[in-house]
Amino acid sequence: FDKKLSAMKMKQTLSMDGIPFKLYANSDNVRDVHLALEKGVSGIGLFRTERLYMDRDRLPTESEQLGVYKKAVLDAGGKTVVFRTLDIGCDKVPGYLNVPDEDNPALGYRAIRFSLSRADIFRIQIRALLRASAFGKVKIMFPMVSGVEELRLAKGLVEDVKGDLKKEGVPFNPDLEIGVMIEVPSAAVISDLIAREVDFMSIGTNDLIQYTLAVDRMNRNLSHLFSPFHPGVLRLVKTVIDNGKKEGVKVSLCGEMAGDPLLIPVLVGMGLERFSMNVESILRSRWIISQIDRTEMRSVVEQILSLSSVSEIRRFCEDRFDRFK
Ligand code: PEP
Ligand code: MG
Numbered sequence: 314f315d316k317k318l319s320a321m322k323m324k325q326t327l328s329m330d331g332i333p334f335k336l337y338a339n340s341d342n343v344r345d346v347h348l349a350l351e352k353g354v355s356g357i358g359l360f361r362t363e364r365l366y367m368d369r370d371r372l373p374t375e376s377e378q379l380g381v382y383k384k385a386v387l388d389a390g391g392k393t394v395v396f397r398t399l400d401i402g403c404d405k406v407p408g409y410l411n412v413p414d415e416d417n418p419a420l421g422y423r424a425i426r427f428s429l430s431r432a433d434i435f436r437i438q439i440r441a442l443l444r445a446s447a448f449g450k451v452k453i454m455f456p457m458v459s460g461v462e463e464l465r466l467a468k469g470l471v472e473d474v475k476g477d478l479k480k481e482g483v484p485f486n487p488d489l490e491i492g493v494m495i496e497v498p499s500a501a502v503i504s505d506l507i508a509r510e511v512d513f514m515s516i517g518t519n520d521l522i523q524y525t526l527a528v529d530r531m532n533r534n535l536s537h538l539f540s541p542f543h544p545g546v547l548r549l550v551k552t553v554i555d556n557g558k559k560e561g562v563k564v565s566l567c568g569e570m571a572g573d574p575l576l577i578p579v580l581v582g583m584g585l586e587r588f589s590m591n592v593e594s595i596l597r598s599r600w601i602i603s604q605i606d607r608t609e610m611r612s613v614v615e616q617i618l619s620l621s622s623v624s625e626i627r628r629f630c631e632d633r634f635d636r637f638k
Contacts (some may be wrong), residue, residue: 318596323353326599328581329606336599337393337589339567343381346388349592356393356450358589359515359567360385362438363405371409372434378441386449393450395515395589396442397494398435398467400424400456404531419529424457429466439474446486453489454515459497464510494567496520501549508560515589516553518568522546541570542626547618551583558584565589574637575630577601579617582610601637 326334337358338349346357365373365381386394402423406412415421428435445451455467468491478485495501496517508514518541523530525546528538540546550566557564565587570576572594580588581602590598613633620626 318600321596321599321603322351324599326602328602329604330608332586332607334581334602335565335587336595337395337565337567337587338592338595339589340385340592343384343388345592346385346394349595350388350390350392352592352595354392354595356389356395357385358393358395358565358587359454360394360396361400362396362398363400366399366401366407367405370407372437375437375441375444378438379444382441382445382451383448386445386451389449391449393452395452395454395492396445397454397456398425398438398442399428401427419523425455425463425467426457428455429463429470432470435467435470436474439471440478443471443474443478443485443489444483446489447484451486451489452492452513454492454494454513456494456517457497457520458493458495458507459499460503461506461510464493464507468510492563494520495553496524496568498525498549501525501553504553505556505560508556508562511562513563513565514553514557516550516564516566516568518546518550518566518570521549521568522570525549540623540627541568541573541576542623542630544618544621544623544626547579547626550580551614551618554583554585563587572598574598574601575627575634577637578605578610578634579614579630581605581607582612582614582617584611604637 326336335355337356338354339359340346340357341361341364403418412422442453458464490512492511492513494517495504495514500507519530522539522541526543528535530539554564566585567589571588572590577598617626617629
Protein backbone atom coordinates (compact mmCIF):
# COMPACT_ATOMS: atom_id res chain seq x y z
CA PHE A 314 0.00 0.00 0.00
CA ASP A 315 2.89 2.36 0.84
CA LYS A 316 4.31 1.71 -2.61
CA LYS A 317 0.96 2.52 -4.16
CA LEU A 318 0.97 5.78 -2.25
CA SER A 319 4.45 6.84 -3.19
CA ALA A 320 3.51 6.22 -6.82
CA MET A 321 0.99 9.03 -6.27
CA LYS A 322 3.76 11.63 -5.79
CA MET A 323 3.90 14.40 -8.38
CA LYS A 324 0.97 12.84 -10.23
CA GLN A 325 -1.95 14.78 -11.53
CA THR A 326 -5.03 14.20 -9.39
CA LEU A 327 -7.64 12.59 -11.65
CA SER A 328 -10.83 10.78 -10.73
CA MET A 329 -11.55 7.41 -12.34
CA ASP A 330 -13.66 9.16 -14.97
CA GLY A 331 -10.82 11.54 -15.78
CA ILE A 332 -11.88 14.73 -14.00
CA PRO A 333 -8.92 16.82 -12.80
CA PHE A 334 -8.81 17.83 -9.13
CA LYS A 335 -6.50 20.21 -7.31
CA LEU A 336 -4.94 19.23 -4.03
CA TYR A 337 -3.35 21.92 -1.91
CA ALA A 338 -1.56 21.71 1.43
CA ASN A 339 -2.28 23.52 4.68
CA SER A 340 0.76 25.00 6.36
CA ASP A 341 1.79 27.43 9.04
CA ASN A 342 5.50 27.50 8.34
CA VAL A 343 7.96 27.60 5.49
CA ARG A 344 9.33 24.08 6.06
CA ASP A 345 5.97 22.51 5.22
CA VAL A 346 5.93 24.31 1.86
CA HIS A 347 8.91 22.18 0.79
CA LEU A 348 7.35 18.94 2.03
CA ALA A 349 4.13 19.73 0.21
CA LEU A 350 5.80 20.49 -3.08
CA GLU A 351 7.59 17.15 -2.94
CA LYS A 352 4.15 15.55 -3.02
CA GLY A 353 3.16 17.42 -6.15
CA VAL A 354 0.53 19.75 -4.69
CA SER A 355 -0.97 22.60 -6.70
CA GLY A 356 0.13 25.05 -4.00
CA ILE A 357 -0.57 26.02 -0.41
CA GLY A 358 -4.33 26.39 0.00
CA LEU A 359 -4.16 27.69 3.56
CA PHE A 360 -1.11 29.37 5.05
CA ARG A 361 -1.99 30.14 8.66
CA THR A 362 -0.13 33.28 9.77
CA GLU A 363 -0.80 33.14 13.53
CA ARG A 364 2.52 31.50 14.31
CA LEU A 365 4.36 34.66 13.31
CA TYR A 366 2.47 36.51 16.01
CA MET A 367 2.56 33.71 18.61
CA ASP A 368 6.27 32.94 18.38
CA ARG A 369 7.44 36.26 19.83
CA ASP A 370 6.67 38.58 22.70
CA ARG A 371 5.81 41.52 20.47
CA LEU A 372 4.18 42.15 17.10
CA PRO A 373 6.15 40.98 14.06
CA THR A 374 7.39 43.94 12.01
CA GLU A 375 6.51 44.44 8.37
CA SER A 376 9.94 43.30 7.26
CA GLU A 377 9.89 40.21 9.51
CA GLN A 378 6.55 39.27 7.99
CA LEU A 379 7.70 40.01 4.47
CA GLY A 380 10.72 37.75 5.09
CA VAL A 381 8.51 34.77 5.94
CA TYR A 382 5.86 35.38 3.26
CA LYS A 383 8.45 35.97 0.57
CA LYS A 384 10.31 32.78 1.45
CA ALA A 385 7.11 30.75 1.35
CA VAL A 386 6.23 32.24 -2.04
CA LEU A 387 9.68 31.69 -3.52
CA ASP A 388 9.81 28.13 -2.17
CA ALA A 389 6.42 27.47 -3.77
CA GLY A 390 8.22 27.99 -7.07
CA GLY A 391 5.43 29.70 -9.00
CA LYS A 392 2.59 27.80 -7.36
CA THR A 393 -0.17 29.56 -5.46
CA VAL A 394 0.13 30.41 -1.77
CA VAL A 395 -3.11 31.46 -0.07
CA PHE A 396 -2.24 33.46 3.03
CA ARG A 397 -4.95 33.74 5.63
CA THR A 398 -4.81 37.00 7.55
CA LEU A 399 -4.41 36.90 11.29
CA ASP A 400 -6.85 34.51 12.97
CA ILE A 401 -6.10 35.13 16.62
CA GLY A 402 -8.58 34.61 19.39
CA CYS A 403 -9.91 31.61 21.24
CA ASP A 404 -6.97 29.33 21.88
CA LYS A 405 -4.50 31.59 20.08
CA VAL A 406 -4.06 34.94 21.85
CA PRO A 407 -0.58 36.41 22.21
CA GLY A 408 -0.26 37.92 25.72
CA TYR A 409 1.24 41.19 24.48
CA LEU A 410 -1.99 42.12 22.66
CA ASN A 411 -3.77 42.53 26.01
CA VAL A 412 -7.03 41.09 24.69
CA PRO A 413 -9.37 40.91 27.70
CA ASP A 414 -10.61 37.49 28.86
CA GLU A 415 -14.01 36.68 27.45
CA ASP A 416 -16.90 34.48 28.55
CA ASN A 417 -17.34 33.07 25.03
CA PRO A 418 -14.03 33.46 23.20
CA ALA A 419 -15.15 31.39 20.17
CA LEU A 420 -17.97 33.89 19.72
CA GLY A 421 -15.82 36.80 20.69
CA TYR A 422 -13.15 39.20 19.65
CA ARG A 423 -11.20 37.17 17.10
CA ALA A 424 -9.94 36.86 13.54
CA ILE A 425 -11.34 39.46 11.11
CA ARG A 426 -13.17 41.18 13.98
CA PHE A 427 -9.86 41.78 15.72
CA SER A 428 -8.13 42.86 12.50
CA LEU A 429 -10.85 45.35 11.57
CA SER A 430 -10.73 46.95 15.00
CA ARG A 431 -6.92 47.09 14.99
CA ALA A 432 -6.29 48.60 11.57
CA ASP A 433 -2.80 49.60 12.77
CA ILE A 434 -1.88 45.90 13.05
CA PHE A 435 -3.92 44.74 10.04
CA ARG A 436 -2.39 47.31 7.66
CA ILE A 437 1.12 46.09 8.44
CA GLN A 438 0.14 42.52 7.61
CA ILE A 439 -1.58 43.56 4.39
CA ARG A 440 1.45 45.64 3.37
CA ALA A 441 3.74 42.65 3.93
CA LEU A 442 1.40 40.31 2.00
CA LEU A 443 1.02 42.72 -0.91
CA ARG A 444 4.76 43.19 -1.06
CA ALA A 445 5.23 39.40 -1.11
CA SER A 446 2.88 39.26 -4.10
CA ALA A 447 5.64 40.82 -6.21
CA PHE A 448 7.55 37.52 -5.89
CA GLY A 449 4.95 34.92 -6.88
CA LYS A 450 1.34 33.86 -6.89
CA VAL A 451 -0.05 35.23 -3.64
CA LYS A 452 -3.70 35.21 -2.64
CA ILE A 453 -5.17 36.78 0.49
CA MET A 454 -7.98 35.19 2.49
CA PHE A 455 -9.95 36.62 5.42
CA PRO A 456 -10.98 34.37 8.35
CA MET A 457 -14.32 34.27 10.22
CA VAL A 458 -16.19 36.58 7.91
CA SER A 459 -19.88 36.48 8.84
CA GLY A 460 -21.32 38.83 6.22
CA VAL A 461 -20.58 41.23 3.37
CA GLU A 462 -20.00 44.28 5.62
CA GLU A 463 -16.86 42.80 7.14
CA LEU A 464 -15.71 41.65 3.73
CA ARG A 465 -16.15 45.11 2.20
CA LEU A 466 -14.30 46.77 5.08
CA ALA A 467 -11.41 44.34 4.76
CA LYS A 468 -11.28 44.74 0.97
CA GLY A 469 -11.42 48.53 1.41
CA LEU A 470 -8.39 48.38 3.65
CA VAL A 471 -6.50 46.31 1.07
CA GLU A 472 -7.32 48.90 -1.62
CA ASP A 473 -6.15 51.66 0.69
CA VAL A 474 -2.83 49.92 1.35
CA LYS A 475 -2.42 49.30 -2.38
CA GLY A 476 -2.77 53.06 -2.87
CA ASP A 477 -0.02 53.72 -0.32
CA LEU A 478 2.36 51.21 -1.93
CA LYS A 479 1.71 52.65 -5.35
CA LYS A 480 2.52 56.15 -4.11
CA GLU A 481 5.70 54.84 -2.52
CA GLY A 482 6.68 53.03 -5.71
CA VAL A 483 6.78 49.66 -3.91
CA PRO A 484 6.03 46.72 -6.24
CA PHE A 485 3.06 44.37 -5.69
CA ASN A 486 0.56 42.47 -7.84
CA PRO A 487 -2.43 44.80 -8.36
CA ASP A 488 -4.61 41.88 -9.54
CA LEU A 489 -3.98 39.68 -6.54
CA GLU A 490 -6.99 37.52 -5.74
CA ILE A 491 -8.96 37.99 -2.55
CA GLY A 492 -11.10 35.35 -0.90
CA VAL A 493 -12.85 34.43 2.30
CA MET A 494 -13.05 31.48 4.59
CA ILE A 495 -16.59 30.21 4.84
CA GLU A 496 -16.63 29.00 8.43
CA VAL A 497 -19.53 30.88 10.02
CA PRO A 498 -23.00 29.48 9.21
CA SER A 499 -24.37 32.89 8.17
CA ALA A 500 -21.61 33.16 5.56
CA ALA A 501 -22.43 29.68 4.24
CA VAL A 502 -26.12 30.52 3.99
CA ILE A 503 -25.41 33.74 2.05
CA SER A 504 -22.45 32.36 0.13
CA ASP A 505 -24.13 33.38 -3.16
CA LEU A 506 -24.04 37.02 -1.99
CA ILE A 507 -20.48 36.71 -0.70
CA ALA A 508 -19.33 34.98 -3.90
CA ARG A 509 -20.22 38.08 -5.92
CA GLU A 510 -17.61 40.09 -4.03
CA VAL A 511 -14.65 37.70 -3.93
CA ASP A 512 -12.37 35.72 -6.23
CA PHE A 513 -12.64 32.50 -4.22
CA MET A 514 -14.18 30.91 -1.13
CA SER A 515 -12.62 28.28 1.11
CA ILE A 516 -14.82 26.26 3.43
CA GLY A 517 -13.33 25.99 6.92
CA THR A 518 -15.18 23.01 8.29
CA ASN A 519 -13.41 22.95 11.67
CA ASP A 520 -15.15 26.16 12.66
CA LEU A 521 -18.19 25.65 10.45
CA ILE A 522 -18.98 22.43 12.34
CA GLN A 523 -18.36 24.14 15.69
CA TYR A 524 -20.72 27.01 14.92
CA THR A 525 -23.38 25.04 13.05
CA LEU A 526 -23.72 22.43 15.77
CA ALA A 527 -22.97 24.82 18.66
CA VAL A 528 -20.27 22.40 19.81
CA ASP A 529 -16.98 23.82 21.07
CA ARG A 530 -14.35 22.16 18.88
CA MET A 531 -11.89 22.00 21.83
CA ASN A 532 -14.29 20.58 24.43
CA ARG A 533 -13.39 16.93 25.05
CA ASN A 534 -16.70 16.24 26.76
CA LEU A 535 -18.48 17.12 23.53
CA SER A 536 -16.19 15.54 20.96
CA HIS A 537 -18.82 12.86 20.21
CA LEU A 538 -21.14 15.65 19.05
CA PHE A 539 -18.58 17.34 16.81
CA SER A 540 -19.25 15.59 13.52
CA PRO A 541 -18.77 16.36 9.84
CA PHE A 542 -21.37 13.64 9.16
CA HIS A 543 -24.20 15.77 10.55
CA PRO A 544 -26.77 16.36 7.79
CA GLY A 545 -26.89 20.04 8.77
CA VAL A 546 -23.17 20.38 8.13
CA LEU A 547 -23.32 18.46 4.85
CA ARG A 548 -26.19 20.58 3.57
CA LEU A 549 -24.30 23.77 4.37
CA VAL A 550 -21.15 22.53 2.65
CA LYS A 551 -23.19 21.63 -0.41
CA THR A 552 -24.87 25.04 -0.37
CA VAL A 553 -21.47 26.73 -0.57
CA ILE A 554 -20.25 24.47 -3.39
CA ASP A 555 -23.49 25.05 -5.34
CA ASN A 556 -23.40 28.82 -4.79
CA GLY A 557 -19.78 28.99 -5.92
CA LYS A 558 -20.71 27.16 -9.13
CA LYS A 559 -23.75 29.37 -9.68
CA GLU A 560 -21.72 32.55 -9.29
CA GLY A 561 -18.67 31.28 -11.15
CA VAL A 562 -16.38 31.52 -8.12
CA LYS A 563 -13.79 28.92 -7.14
CA VAL A 564 -14.56 26.93 -3.99
CA SER A 565 -12.11 24.92 -1.96
CA LEU A 566 -12.36 23.20 1.40
CA CYS A 567 -9.52 23.54 3.90
CA GLY A 568 -10.86 22.08 7.16
CA GLU A 569 -9.91 18.61 8.43
CA MET A 570 -12.84 17.18 6.50
CA ALA A 571 -10.87 17.66 3.24
CA GLY A 572 -8.50 14.82 4.14
CA ASP A 573 -11.06 12.45 5.67
CA PRO A 574 -11.09 9.20 3.66
CA LEU A 575 -14.79 8.63 4.35
CA LEU A 576 -15.77 12.12 3.27
CA ILE A 577 -13.59 12.78 0.24
CA PRO A 578 -15.96 10.72 -1.96
CA VAL A 579 -18.91 12.70 -0.60
CA LEU A 580 -17.21 16.03 -1.35
CA VAL A 581 -16.33 14.82 -4.85
CA GLY A 582 -19.96 13.83 -5.38
CA MET A 583 -21.05 17.30 -4.26
CA GLY A 584 -18.91 18.80 -7.00
CA LEU A 585 -15.93 20.04 -4.98
CA GLU A 586 -12.77 20.12 -7.11
CA ARG A 587 -10.25 21.81 -4.78
CA PHE A 588 -9.10 20.33 -1.50
CA SER A 589 -6.58 21.76 0.96
CA MET A 590 -5.31 19.48 3.70
CA ASN A 591 -2.45 18.46 5.98
CA VAL A 592 0.63 17.49 4.04
CA GLU A 593 0.48 13.91 5.38
CA SER A 594 -2.95 13.34 3.84
CA ILE A 595 -2.08 14.41 0.29
CA LEU A 596 -0.97 11.12 -1.25
CA ARG A 597 -3.72 9.02 0.27
CA SER A 598 -6.33 11.56 -0.81
CA ARG A 599 -4.98 11.61 -4.36
CA TRP A 600 -5.20 7.83 -4.42
CA ILE A 601 -8.78 7.88 -3.07
CA ILE A 602 -9.88 10.36 -5.74
CA SER A 603 -8.28 8.17 -8.41
CA GLN A 604 -10.57 5.33 -7.26
CA ILE A 605 -13.78 7.36 -7.50
CA ASP A 606 -16.19 7.83 -10.39
CA ARG A 607 -17.73 11.26 -9.95
CA THR A 608 -20.92 10.57 -11.85
CA GLU A 609 -21.58 7.55 -9.66
CA MET A 610 -20.72 9.60 -6.56
CA ARG A 611 -23.31 12.23 -7.51
CA SER A 612 -26.13 9.76 -6.98
CA VAL A 613 -24.48 8.38 -3.84
CA VAL A 614 -24.53 11.91 -2.42
CA GLU A 615 -28.23 12.17 -3.17
CA GLN A 616 -28.75 9.02 -1.14
CA ILE A 617 -26.60 10.38 1.70
CA LEU A 618 -28.47 13.66 1.81
CA SER A 619 -31.74 11.78 2.19
CA LEU A 620 -30.55 10.24 5.47
CA SER A 621 -31.48 12.02 8.67
CA SER A 622 -28.90 11.36 11.36
CA VAL A 623 -25.17 11.45 12.01
CA SER A 624 -25.08 7.74 12.77
CA GLU A 625 -26.96 6.74 9.61
CA ILE A 626 -24.71 8.84 7.42
CA ARG A 627 -21.56 7.67 9.15
CA ARG A 628 -22.61 4.02 8.84
CA PHE A 629 -23.47 4.48 5.18
CA CYS A 630 -20.04 6.01 4.48
CA GLU A 631 -18.25 3.33 6.51
CA ASP A 632 -19.98 0.56 4.58
CA ARG A 633 -19.48 2.14 1.23
CA PHE A 634 -15.96 3.61 1.56
CA ASP A 635 -14.37 1.19 4.00
CA ARG A 636 -11.54 0.42 1.55
CA PHE A 637 -10.36 4.03 1.68
CA LYS A 638 -9.69 4.07 5.44
C1 PEP B 1 -11.27 25.79 9.81
O1 PEP B 1 -11.85 26.45 10.68
O2 PEP B 1 -11.77 24.82 9.23
C2 PEP B 1 -9.90 26.14 9.41
C3 PEP B 1 -9.33 25.58 8.37
O3 PEP B 1 -9.23 27.06 10.14
P1 PEP B 1 -8.64 26.81 11.60
O4 PEP B 1 -8.62 25.33 11.83
O5 PEP B 1 -7.28 27.44 11.58
O6 PEP B 1 -9.60 27.53 12.48
MG1 MG C 1 -11.20 28.41 11.35
